[in-house]
Amino acid sequence: MLSTPLLLIGIILMGMITLILRAFPTIVPQRLLRQRWLLALNFALPMAVMTILIMASLNLFTEQFTMTRFSAEIIALVFVLLSYIRWRNVFISLAVGIGSLNGLLILLQ
Known part of the structure; x- marks a missing residue:
């Protein structure tokens, strides 16, 4: 502790x-912010963050795997994808994902 x-x-x-x-x-x-590597990072970072969130959210290879939880995770990921397509905002998608996963887990159990 x-x-x-x-x-x-x-x-x-x-x-x-x-x-x-x-x-x-x-x-x-501003001239430093226009460098090629920073522009590439700015372009790729949101998708990289979303990929990390998706991989971290799935509990496929844990001892606590249940089909109910897996179903809730897949549905929550669809909500995250739709919210990201709609608003192009990682923070909104993060909130939607956490909220929908928790809500679905409560509804399905």
């Missing part, structure tokens, strides 16, 4: 990293 000072240090570090990442586009000159 982590002690309170370690938890506070971790929270402060995560907050600082988040602030730096949020401020990065406004601090860095």
Whole structure:
């Protein structure tokens, strides 16, 4: 178990990293943001995040595998896909995925 000072240090570090990442586009000159590798990263990152979320959400190879949970996961992934196609927003799709999976698990059990 982590002690309170370690938890506070971790929270402060995560907050600082988040602030730096949020401020990065406004601090860095525009000519650097137009570099080919940053444009490619900006294009590929949303799909990479969605792929990671999909792979992490499936519990196919765990001891707790049930067909009910698998069905709920597949339906939730369809909702995530549809929301991403509709709004092109990773954060909305993330919320839709978490909400629909939890809602479906409650309904199906």
